[in-house]
Amino acid sequence: MxxxxxxxxxxxxxxxxxxxxxxxxxxxxxxxxxxxxxxxxxxxxxxxxxxxxxxxxxxxxxxPPPRASRPEAAGLRHLAFAVADLDATVRELTTHGVASEPIRVDEFTGRRFTFIADPDGLPLEFYEG
The missing domain is CATH 3.10.180.10 (2,3-Dihydroxybiphenyl 1,2-Dioxygenase, domain 1)
Known part of the structure; x- marks a missing residue:
């Protein structure tokens, strides 16, 4: 290893x-x-x-050439950031004009998360907890 x-x-x-x-x-x-x-x-x-x-x-x-991201292209799927308060994170993103997807719950951990896109469409996840 x-x-x-x-x-x-x-x-x-x-x-x-x-x-x-x-x-x-x-x-x-x-x-x-x-x-x-x-x-x-x-x-x-x-x-x-x-x-x-x-x-x-x-x-x-x-x-730079465009990189396919969605739907579920092979390669790096997304970059995820841990946050303590997902609701506060979404509110702060909104103040900057950044829209997020609806908040979902991870079926395995029970934790909440959402996605946004960076200026080039790279999916960024915010994962609570």
Whole structure:
């Protein structure tokens, strides 16, 4: 068995860097660790943290191809964030103009969850508890 410690980070490629940067920092509240422009690739790289823990690399590239997400395309299904109060999370998202799916209950755990889409349509889940 491999001696894995934890997930180090998740890489996301966005179409509109300014829009996605605003979404991940101002709407979701992730903290900027560092931001760099890589001229040779015409690419921005933004390292983001959640409560001080490095979690997301946000990249921009010129004209990235679209990635199928729904219905249930093969590959990464979604990114999930744990929240203490799902109702408060949905209210806060609404104040930023972000619509969520109806709240559902996980049939196995009894916990509540909902989904939103990031600016590029990547499904993001908020899971209570």
């Amino acid at each position: 491999l001696p894995l410690l934890h997930v180090h980070h998740i890489a996301i490629i966005c179409r509109d860097y300014a829009v996605s940067k605003r979404f991940y920092t101002e709407v979701l509240g992730l903290e900027i660790i560092r931001e760099a422009y890589r001229a040779e690739r015409d690419s921005w790289k933004l390292d983001l943290a959640l409560q001080g823990h490095y979690i997301i690399e946000l990249f921009s590239f010129p004209a």
